[in-house]
Amino acid sequence: MLALPAGSGRTAVLLLAFGALLGVAVFVAWWRRLRPRFPDDRLGAAALAVVLLAFCSALAVVPYSAWRIAEDIDHTSSLTRTEAETTGASLNSLSPGVFDELRRAIPPGDSYFVDVAPDIGSPPSDAFPEWSASALLPRLPVRSPERADWIVTWGIPPERYDVPLAGVRVVGHARERLPEAYLARVAG
Amino acid sequence: MIADALGLLAAQACFLAAGAGVVRLLGRPWPSSLADGALAYMAGVAAVGLLGQLLLIAGLALTVWQVVALSGLLLAAGLVSSRAGGGSREPGSWRPSGALVLVAGLVLAFLLLLAVDFFFQPLWKWDSWAMWTAKARSIVLLDGLDAGYFQRAALVPEHPLLLPVIEAIDFRFMGLNEQVLHVQFWLLVAGFLGSLVALLRDRVPPLVLWAAVAVILFAPAFSYQAATAYADVPLAIFFALAGVCAWRWLALSDRTALGLLALFAAATCATKFEGLVFVAALLLVLVVLVAASSPRRAALTAGVGLVALVGLVPWRIWMAANDVEQYHSVTEGLDAGTLWSRLERIPTALWALVREMLDPTSWLLIVPLAAAAIALAYAARERHASALALATSIAIVVALTAIYWLTALPFAFHVESAPRVVAAPVLLLASLTPVLVAAALDRGRETA
Numbered sequence: 047m048l049a050l051p052a053g054s055g056r057t058a059v060l061l062l063a064f065g066a067l068l069g070v071a072v073f074v075a076w077w078r079r080l081r082p083r084f085p086d087d088r089l090g091a092a093a094l095a096v097v098l099l100a101f102c103s104a105l106a107v108v109p110y111s112a113w114r115i116a117e118d119i120d121h122t123s124s125l126t127r128t129e130a131e132t133t134g135a136s137l138n139s140l141s142p143g144v145f146d147e148l149r150r151a152i153p154p155g156d157s158y159f160v161d162v163a164p165d166i167g168s169p170p171s172d173a174f175p176e177w178s179a180s181a182l183l184p185r186l187p188v189r190s191p192e193r194a195d196w197i198v199t200w201g202i203p204p205e206r207y208d209v210p211l212a213g214v215r216v217v218g219h220a221r222e223r224l225p226e227a228y229l230a231r232v233a234g
Numbered sequence: 235m236i237a238d239a240l241g242l243l244a245a246q247a248c249f250l251a252a253g254a255g256v257v258r259l260l261g262r263p264w265p266s267s268l269a270d271g272a273l274a275y276m277a278g279v280a281a282v283g284l285l286g287q288l289l290l291i292a293g294l295a296l297t298v299w300q301v302v303a304l305s306g307l308l309l310a311a312g313l314v315s316s317r318a319g320g321g322s323r324e325p326g327s328w329r330p331s332g333a334l335v336l337v338a339g340l341v342l343a344f345l346l347l348l349a350v351d352f353f354f355q356p357l358w359k360w361d362s363w364a365m366w367t368a369k370a371r372s373i374v375l376l377d378g379l380d381a382g383y384f385q386r387a388a389l390v391p392e393h394p395l396l397l398p399v400i401e402a403i404d405f406r407f408m409g410l411n412e413q414v415l416h417v418q419f420w421l422l423v424a425g426f427l428g429s430l431v432a433l434l435r436d437r438v439p440p441l442v443l444w445a446a447v448a449v450i451l452f453a454p455a456f457s458y459q460a461a462t463a464y465a466d467v468p469l470a471i472f473f474a475l476a477g478v479c480a481w482r483w484l485a486l487s488d489r490t491a492l493g494l495l496a497l498f499a500a501a502t503c504a505t506k507f508e509g510l511v512f513v514a515a516l517l518l519v520l521v522v523l524v525a526a527s528s529p530r531r532a533a534l535t536a537g538v539g540l541v542a543l544v545g546l547v548p549w550r551i552w553m554a555a556n557d558v559e560q561y562h563s564v565t566e567g568l569d570a571g572t573l574w575s576r577l578e579r580i581p582t583a584l585w586a587l588v589r590e591m592l593d594p595t596s597w598l599l600i601v602p603l604a605a606a607a608i609a610l611a612y613a614a615r616e617r618h619a620s621a622l623a624l625a626t627s628i629a630i631v632v633a634l635t636a637i638y639w640l641t642a643l644p645f646a647f648h649v650e651s652a653p654r655v656v657a658a659p660v661l662l663l664a665s666l667t668p669v670l671v672a673a674a675l676d677r678g679r680e681t682a
Contacts, residue, residue, distance in 0.1 A: 047351065047355065047457075047458055047461045048355065048356060048358045050458070053595075076333060079333075084675075089610060089613055089614055089674050089677055090674065090675050090677070092606075092610055092674065093607070093610050093671045093674035093675045094675065096603050096606050096607050096610065096667075096671055096674075097441070097442050097445050097671055098445075099599065099603060100445060100446070100449045100598075100599060100600070100603045100667070101337065101445040101448055101449060103449075103594075103598055103599045104448055104449040104452040104453070104598050105340070105448075105452070107452060107454065107598065108340065108344065108452055111344075111452065111454060111457075112344070112347060115347055115348065115351050115457075116347070118351055119347075119350055119351050119354060122351070122354035122355055122356065122413075123354045125354070125356060127413075129356075130354075130356035130412070130413050131356070131412060131413075133356035133357060133358045133363075134356075134357055134358060134360070134362075134363035134364070137358060138360075173360075176360075176364040176389065177363075177364070179364070179368060179387040179388075179389075180363060180364065180367075180368035180371055183368075183371050183372055183375040183376065183383075184372075184375040184376050186376075186380070186382050186383055186386065186387060187386050187387050188386060189386060
């Protein structure tokens with residue numbers, strides 16, 4: 047659940063207090079009603095207490111949980127389809143537009159080599175190749191630039207690799223205020 | 235979104251049809267209630283997930299028509315089955331008291347709220363978009379299993395494929411809608427709760443059963459973890475169903491339950507590699523308990539262990555044949571000195587697991603009250619369920635502690651994953667608690 051509100055705050059406390067009162071009230075009412083079914087029987091009464099305690103303790107959190115879920119729905123239902131599809135990238139500080147550009151440029155079925163400059167910190171540096179691996183399907187990554195049809199880098203000019211290139215271009219900033227992302231076609 | 239949801243529901247209809255055939259084949263009557271339908275649905279997800287993985291390994295692409303044909307074959311197998319509903323049973327007394335109506339109504343209202351939440355949920359957790367759903371996307375976009383993807387792009391490629399197979403089938407029917415995909419997880423939650431009612435209603439009073447269903451549903455970690463679209467909740471659900479079927483086989487000699495146990499155990503092993511540890515613990519305990527009364531039944535139970543590997547072993551063979559390397563191995567780099575130097579991990583790991591199981595902000599009072607129910611059932615001379623629940627849970631915690639001790643992966647990584655890993659033993663305890671409580675209530679009535 048993407049946007050569950052934090053556990054504190056006045057609303058949370060009020061709902062938890064209300065839930066606790068509800069749980070206690072239901073426990074007392076049902077105990078009084080059901081306990082007489084087990085006259086002179088401590089085992090049955092203890093089992094009944096376990097059932098009621100389990101249910102009433104769960105009931106106590108329902109108002110609070112329902113409120114949190116409603117808040118989550120309020121947020122997620124307002125997301126556009128594009129925003130929803132790129133949530134994983136956005137949460138890891140990647141610009142989804144870069145991957146749109148890469149999808150437009152690299153034909154389906156082609157292979158690519160992906161690399162990220164070491165000075166770009168985690169998590170975006172880890173997220174960049176992982177998000178590429180899913181978002182660029184059915185294009186597949188390879189482990190060396192020599193075997194690739196394309197080179198995709200973030201913060202590393204593709205000319206640094208010892209492979210002939212047919213063209214290099216900037217595809218945007220994978221993250222604001224960080225170096226550019228590049229796309230290069232491997233020659234031949 | 236609505237059109238995509240209808241596509242997803244068409245995929246679910248295939249699972250339900252397949253499951254109806256499977257449960258009939260195993261000796262249960264055709265589903266005639268919502269709860270029976272839920273059990274058939276869960277059996278269908280498990281069967282199609284397992285067979286779908288085998289079809290992928292055989293080179294098929296799980297297209298819409300292949301899924302329809304597979305589901306149709308399983309349904310037809312049930313239609314021609316000569317087993318005349320050996321597992322048929324009359325539901326227990328279903329006089330709807332006010333309390334029961336309140337509990338069931340609350341469960342249904344909460345499920346409805348969750349359905350809306352899951353419908354709009356994006357993939358936001360790392361392993362969901364980078365691993366589980368990414369593998370499903372690869373199956374659809376690369377038209378089947380692609381060795382290159384699993385060699386170079388898949389995160390933790392060694393996890394078996396049941397969940398990506400189910401998601402890939404959903405994508406085939408509706409397109410690549412990763413929001414509506416979460417409805418699949420909601421259906422697994424609802425199907426699991428309904429299955430518990432179907433499997434226990436002849437042995438557990440309705441109010442006790444529905445109270446247990448409510449407690450599981452309202453546990454904050456259950457719905458949250460299901461919404462992450464990780465494999466942990468599907469794994470825990472299949473495992474808990476296997477546990478309930480194990481109890482039915484142990485206590486009631488229910489042969490239909492033995493078949494369902496094999497199916498859900500296989501689905502557990504095919505969902506995530508931890509599943510193998512959980513199923514091994516469950517079956518080991520079950521074999522020991524069954525052997526006390528009947529060596530022949532113990533041999534049948536041990537046979538379930540072989541069936542449980544039906545999804546996992548072909549997958550490992552495919553990985554080896556295609557040079558797909560494991561992300562990590564438990565036994566990697568092990569020697570006596572390393573193990574000795576890591577001894578301090580054992581108490582930390584044990585505490586992390588127990589703490590997560592007892593955390594009321596995640597699992598409410600499920601585990602402490604299950605412990606109380608075990609004690610009460612033992613006092614009521616109900617030894618089957620109490621021994622099964624207690625011994626399996628202890629075996630799982632010990633096995634996980636051993637893995638955390640042995641693993642070459644960073645210890646902190648394992649400790650951080652403890653909240654998700656404990657979902658399986660917690661759901662097992664929660665699912666067997668109504669059986670334990672019912673035994674104590676029955677004994678109480680007898681002695682009163």
